[in-house]
Amino acid sequence: MISHLLPTYKRQPISFSKGQGSYLYTNDGTAYLDALTGIAVCGLGHCHPRITKAIQQQAQTLVHTSNLYGIDWQEQAGEKLCKVAGMDKVFFANSGAEANEAGLKMARLYASKRGQKQAKVIVMENSFHGRTLLTVSATANPTARAGFFTLDDEFVRVPFGDINAIEQAISDNDDICAVMLEPIQGESGVRTTDNGFEFLTQVRKVCDDNDLLMILDEVQTGNGRTGKYFAYQHTSIKPDILTTAKGLGNGFPVGACMTTGKANDIFGYGSHGSTYGGTPLACRVVCEVIDTIIDENLTENVIKTHDIIKTIIEQNLAKDGVTMRGAGMMIGVVLPTDRNIDFATLVDKARDNHKLLINVAGGNAIRLLPALNLTVEEATDIAGRVVALVKSVL
Numbered sequence: 049m050i051s052h053l054l055p056t057y058k059r060q061p062i063s064f065s066k067g068q069g070s071y072l073y074t075n076d077g078t079a080y081l082d083a084l085t086g087i088a089v090c091g092l093g094h095c096h097p098r099i100t101k102a103i104q105q106q107a108q109t110l111v112h113t114s115n116l117y118g119i120d121w122q123e124q125a126g127e128k129l130c131k132v133a134g135m136d137k138v139f140f141a142n143s144g145a146e147a148n149e150a151g152l153k154m155a156r157l158y159a160s161k162r163g164q165k166q167a168k169v170i171v172m173e174n175s176f177h178g179r180t181l182l183t184v185s186a187t188a189n190p191t192a193r194a195g196f197f198t199l200d201d202e203f204v205r206v207p208f209g210d211i212n213a214i215e216q217a218i219s220d221n222d223d224i225c226a227v228m229l230e231p232i233q234g235e236s237g238v239r240t241t242d243n244g245f246e247f248l249t250q251v252r253k254v255c256d257d258n259d260l261l262m263i264l265d266e267v268q269t270g271n272g273r274t275g276k277y278f279a280y281q282h283t284s285i286k287p288d289i290l291t292t293a294k295g296l297g298n299g300f301p302v303g304a305c306m307t308t309g310k311a312n313d314i315f316g317y318g319s320h321g322s323t324y325g326g327t328p329l330a331c332r333v334v335c336e337v338i339d340t341i342i343d344e345n346l347t348e349n350v351i352k353t354h355d356i357i358k359t360i361i362e363q364n365l366a367k368d369g370v371t372m373r374g375a376g377m378m379i380g381v382v383l384p385t386d387r388n389i390d391f392a393t394l395v396d397k398a399r400d401n402h403k404l405l406i407n408v409a410g411g412n413a414i415r416l417l418p419a420l421n422l423t424v425e426e427a428t429d430i431a432g433r434v435v436a437l438v439k440s441v442l
């Protein structure tokens with residue numbers, strides 16, 4: 049059959065017809081242990097009964113009105129999300145890129161309101177912020193950027209984790225308005241800085257000293273994934289602008305751009321908008337996701353199951369030069385590059401030989417983004433299958 053889909057994705061030769069918890073099933077009933085959860089989206093596992101019920105009930109009641117009217121579920125979702133995020137205000141969008149686009153537009157409006165001639169944003173090497181023109185310009189990945197006439201004058205790129213480079217960029221460039229970063233860089237291979245989350249505290253200080261906005265992209269690290277509700281909560285600082293998506297809707301498309309302090313008043317009537325952003329249906333799902341993460345104590349479970357996975361993998365593979373990075377249910381298993389491993393076939397081998405769904409990012413890192421509600425048995429099983437996979441290719 050000829051596919052009518054534009055070839056933007058190199059798809060694997062498999063499709064799934066059912067999902068439950070940490071398992072995906074093909075038509076013939078074969079079960080695959082999902083250590084990727086739709087790329088950090090289905091944090092509560094597939095088809096969590098509370099989310100399914102919320103979708104069903106809301107779909108029978110009211111799906112969409114318009115942001116021209118009050119939306120009670122949007123108010124409720126805003127209150128719950130700002131509470132867990134420690135922020136004040138929120139704009140609901142439909143994806144991570146849109147949430148970041150809102151954050152970047154906000155930074156540019158902030159600059160223009162205070163009379164800057166240009167609004168450059170400092171971003172990190174190896175960053176990923178989305179595929180709209182502004183967010184792909186903020187993104188480092190050369191494949192994502194190639195050919196799109198990216199808005200390169202609007203961004204200054206520095207090494208992730210290098211606070212001196214940020215200070216240098218501020219003194220070298222006129223009209224910087226913000227620093228934007230991910231607490232852990234997911235798409236480029238679960239990259240952390242040498243000083244861990246302490247880097248966020250350093251960035252906060254530099255932003256304060258230079259009156260810049262700090263934009264944290266927690267599209268992937270948010271919603272419990274790293275063992276705190278948002279990753280920045282591993283520190284005692286707060287960003288001015290915080291974006292999230294992915295786990296926020298557990299598969300239902302929704303994103304959010306939150307503000308606090310001086311960022312609260314940047315957008316006014318007409319500054320920004322979205323036909324679909326914050327529908328009653330999306331926001332009811334957001335409320336249910338947040339309540340479920342809290343009711344099921346999932347940030348604690350994330351830390352417990354992280355330790356199980358890390359211990360098993362290290363015990364079995366450290367002697368082979370395998371190292372680990374990341375936090376919570378965002379784990380990079382970094383394989384040695386001097387052992388002739390065929391990284392291009394690793395995902396296929398995991399899927400076909402071990403019935404395990406993973407991803408390889410950053411060239412040599414197996415990326416694990418399992419559900420936040422993994423059982424001890426599932427965590428042990430994922431680690432065991434990763435160990436068997438890695439041993440088979442070493």
Ligand SMILES: Cc1ncc(COP(=O)(O)O)c(C=O)c1O
Pocket residue numbers: 143144145146148176177178179230234235265266267268293294
């Ligand atoms: C950190 C980060 N920001 C932004 C995005 C873009 O999100 P979306 O694909 O929902 O637009 C992603 C997606 O992988 C991401 O990981």
